[in-house]
Amino acid sequence: MDKDKLFVSSYAPYWHNGSSLSVKSYNIMLAALPAVILGITQYGAPALGVVAFSVSFAIFWELIMNYVMKRPVTIGDGNAALIGLLFAMLLPANTPWWVVLVGTFIAIVIGKQIFGGMGCNPLNPPLVAIAMLMLSWEAMLSFDEALVNYDLGFYMAYPLAALKHFGPDTLYHYSPGQLLMGQQAGAIGTTFGLGLIIGGIYLILRGFIRWEITLSFLTGVFVTSLLFYVSDPAAYAPPYFHLLTGYTLIGAFFLAPEDASSPVHFIPMLIYGACAGFLTVLIRNIGAFADGVVFAVLLVNVANPLFDKIRPKALGKGTDHA
Amino acid sequence: MTKKPFFGFGRPKLKHVRLDHLTQPEIKPIPLPARLTVFLHHAAEAKDLGIRSGTPVKTGEKLPYKGIGGYFVSPATGTIQGISENRTYTDRRFLAITIQVEGKDKWDPQFTEAAQSPGPETALDYLAFLPGISDFTSLISRDTPLHTLIINGTDPDLLILTNQLLMNASPEDIKAGLAHLSKVSGIDQVMVVVPPDLRTQAEKTGAEIRVAEPVYPHTLPRLLVPNLLNQPLPANRPLSDLRVGVISAEAVLALKTAFTDKTLPVEKVISVIDKENRVTCVRARIGTPVKDILGALKISTQQGDRIALGGPMTGQGVYSEDMPIMHDTDAIFVQDKRRVIPPSDSPCINCGECVRACPARLPVNMLVRLLENGLYEEAAQRYDLLSCVECGLCSYVCVMHIPVFHYMMLGKHELALREATEEFNG
Ligand code: SF4
Numbered sequence: 213m214d215k216d217k218l219f220v221s222s223y224a225p226y227w228h229n230g231s232s233l234s235v236k237s238y239n240i241m242l243a244a245l246p247a248v249i250l251g252i253t254q255y256g257a258p259a260l261g262v263v264a265f266s267v268s269f270a271i272f273w274e275l276i277m278n279y280v281m282k283r284p285v286t287i288g289d290g291n292a293a294l295i296g297l298l299f300a301m302l303l304p305a306n307t308p309w310w311v312v313l314v315g316t317f318i319a320i321v322i323g324k325q326i327f328g329g330m331g332c333n334p335l336n337p338p339l340v341a342i343a344m345l346m347l348s349w350e351a352m353l354s355f356d357e358a359l360v361n362y363d364l365g366f367y368m369a370y371p372l373a374a375l376k377h378f379g380p381d382t383l384y385h386y387s388p389g390q391l392l393m394g395q396q397a398g399a400i401g402t403t404f405g406l407g408l409i410i411g412g413i414y415l416i417l418r419g420f421i422r423w424e425i426t427l428s429f430l431t432g433v434f435v436t437s438l439l440f441y442v443s444d445p446a447a448y449a450p451p452y453f454h455l456l457t458g459y460t461l462i463g464a465f466f467l468a469p470e471d472a473s474s475p476v477h478f479i480p481m482l483i484y485g486a487c488a489g490f491l492t493v494l495i496r497n498i499g500a501f502a503d504g505v506v507f508a509v510l511l512v513n514v515a516n517p518l519f520d521k522i523r524p525k526a527l528g529k530g531t532d533h534a
Numbered sequence: 535m536t537k538k539p540f541f542g543f544g545r546p547k548l549k550h551v552r553l554d555h556l557t558q559p560e561i562k563p564i565p566l567p568a569r570l571t572v573f574l575h576h577a578a579e580a581k582d583l584g585i586r587s588g589t590p591v592k593t594g595e596k597l598p599y600k601g602i603g604g605y606f607v608s609p610a611t612g613t614i615q616g617i618s619e620n621r622t623y624t625d626r627r628f629l630a631i632t633i634q635v636e637g638k639d640k641w642d643p644q645f646t647e648a649a650q651s652p653g654p655e656t657a658l659d660y661l662a663f664l665p666g667i668s669d670f671t672s673l674i675s676r677d678t679p680l681h682t683l684i685i686n687g688t689d690p691d692l693l694i695l696t697n698q699l700l701m702n703a704s705p706e707d708i709k710a711g712l713a714h715l716s717k718v719s720g721i722d723q724v725m726v727v728v729p730p731d732l733r734t735q736a737e738k739t740g741a742e743i744r745v746a747e748p749v750y751p752h753t754l755p756r757l758l759v760p761n762l763l764n765q766p767l768p769a770n771r772p773l774s775d776l777r778v779g780v781i782s783a784e785a786v787l788a789l790k791t792a793f794t795d796k797t798l799p800v801e802k803v804i805s806v807i808d809k810e811n812r813v814t815c816v817r818a819r820i821g822t823p824v825k826d827i828l829g830a831l832k833i834s835t836q837q838g839d840r841i842a843l844g845g846p847m848t849g850q851g852v853y854s855e856d857m858p859i860m861h862d863t864d865a866i867f868v869q870d871k872r873r874v875i876p877p878s879d880s881p882c883i884n885c886g887e888c889v890r891a892c893p894a895r896l897p898v899n900m901l902v903r904l905l906e907n908g909l910y911e912e913a914a915q916r917y918d919l920l921s922c923v924e925c926g927l928c929s930y931v932c933v934m935h936i937p938v939f940h941y942m943m944l945g946k947h948e949l950a951l952r953e954a955t956e957e958f959n960g
Pocket residue numbers: 891892893894895896898921922923924925926927928929939942
């Protein structure tokens with residue numbers, strides 16, 4: 213036998229559809245860009261600073277953890293950068309750098325790495341960080357306090373806080389068109405509704421996120437808020453308001469469909485999304501927090517292993533067949 | 535054809551190519567090589583063979599060995615040059631018998647006589663290695679009789695065109711083969727399945743025609759047959775549980791050669807897939823080394839390329855060009871080393887692509903986690919590992935390039951071993 217001419221012999225298949233984690237991460241970041249860019253043009257250098265810090269710190273923590281845990285360096289796969297970007301998008305523009313440092317530490321180290329890294333995180337890493345910050349430094353994440361020095365030419369009260377404190381009477385300040393075009397106070401990357409929707413649809417069409425989760429999440433928000441609204445229009449905001457304010461859209465397209473913390477089967481995906489949407493509105497309307505997305509998504513993250521127990525009968529196991 | 539489309543949010547859509555994809559419409563004959571190798575599985579040891587180094591053999595001569603049928607057939611005339619005992623990577627023993635070929639064929643006369651009386655006995659006695667089917671004898675000698683035979687005019691894996699080409703080229707010969715098949719098997723009910731473009735040709739066989747959409751993995755017999763019959767196949771049970779047998783169009787043609795032309799079929803038609811995914815069908819003597827076939831087609835290879843016996847989704851990788859083709863090798867797949875995608879040991883990110891792609895509706899994301907940790911029994915009991923139909927799509931779509939399919943097969947293999955040990959100790 214010709215020993216100098218050996219062939220590579222691994223198991224079939226020998227073709228691959230060409231997908232990879234880095235392509236996926238960078239595409240999700242690309243899809244987030246319109247919203248981020250609008251945030252930066254509105255809030256200027258501080259917003260750019262937060263985004264830049266967050267992405268670099270996230271990569272920095274990932275690298276540190278790679279060394280500490282003696283694992284291969286994984287910053288090239290873009291996931292840490294993506295976590296950093298998403299985290300920045302959830303912050304007010306003038307968040308101090310040390311909050312970003314601590315937040316990315318929580319996201320990367322506590323949210324992702326201590327569970328075993330990529331794919332093992334039971335919760336959405338940026339949301340873990342935001343939740344911890346909300347509980348520890350509430351003022352940092354109160355958009356009205358954080359953005360007090362800004363006047364961008366539109367009504368500068370954070371819509372969900374306004375709703376919480378003054379009821380639906382204040383809603384005449386916010387038209388759906390304004391909300392869609394980012395004419396609202398809020399976090400750096402969450403106010404430009406149209407940008408998020410376009411980015412999200414791009415991700416769905418390219419197969420980078422699971423449309424079932426996004427769609428059921430938005431449906432959950434819509435239906436629940438509609439029920440509240442119909443029951444008492446004087447006390448509750450109409451559905452469009454819930455859909456276009458706070459973290460709803462970034463949650464639907466970028467947070468809830470995060471891979472490791474969400475289900476993969478069809479019916480579980482629908483239940484997961486719908487529950488997250490339902491809880492979001494419930495927390496907003498009767499809970500203590502202005503926005504409900506963070507805890508709603510984290511809660512369904514926790515329940516995810518249960519949801520994914522519902523799965524179709526495998527081939528040859530049931531009475532049906534393919 | 536192998537890439538995820540730019541907009542790709544559903545299952546992968548892998549359509550089979552049609553006959554016009556062939557580089558030439560005819561089957562190219564491969565000259566008889568200087569040396570042939572026959573692999574014998576199930577064989578105990580070299581000493582159980584009735585031959586040794588230096589024994590002269592004739593083309594079509596039956597040589598005894600303890601295995602299926604109790605014999606094997608020499609595909610050429612020459613002398614036995616060597617017999618070696620080997621093990622597959624799953625630790626199964628097999629014998630490799632090398633024959634030094636002596637130019638022109640001298641045919642062993644036994645079969646020509648036996649073929650005067652075509653029937654099940656003759657088939658059992660001579661046709662255990664019928665080209666195009668892995669074990670013909672088990673199709674005709676069964677405790678529980680089959681009620682239908684499905685003649686497969688489709689090809690299971692992508693870029694294989696062997697059966698389709700033969701169905702297109704010689705439906706009349708297949709018709710003749712079918713007559714012998716029903717005599718040999720005693721089964722009258724036959725069904726010919728072809729892709730839509732071959733329907734008209736297939737009708738010339740006179741049999742009942744069924745059309746199958748040429749989309750992978752639905753051309754794999756485990757999916758194809760239950761679909762055709764509209765009957766579910768229980769997980770991990772053989773197709774014969776549905777009381778049907780599947781035989782390729784090529785094997786039916788080989789039966790015609792055997793009983794109409796009264797010569798033992800010793801050649802195999804193979805789809806050779808080159809580095810640019812072009813396909814050429816060749817006819818080669820069983821036992822011809824891959825090297826000779828690639829040489830005849832001027833396909834050059836180098837260290838680090840990939841060669842598989844079979845198609846791109848399910849073929850068996852080989853590490854040397856000296857590997858021979860066997861009586862049930864459908865294709866040779868050659869891949870340039872620049873296109874070889876190395877598997878990775880990355881963790882599963884739970885993206886769910888494999889779950890979307892899996893035709894057996896398996897929770898592949900969970901199975902990967904269990905199988906990586908050797909929890910084979912749990913994988914089978916809680917997550918239906920044994921329902922896997924072995925299509926390879928899970929690896930094909932995996933974002934992390936995990937060799938998912940390999941894990942599935944490893945799990946099944948380990949379980950089968952444990953079962954065998956339990957029975958043995960039992
Ligand atoms: S090989 Fe993979 S995709 Fe195909 S049936 Fe088995 S688990 Fe499912």
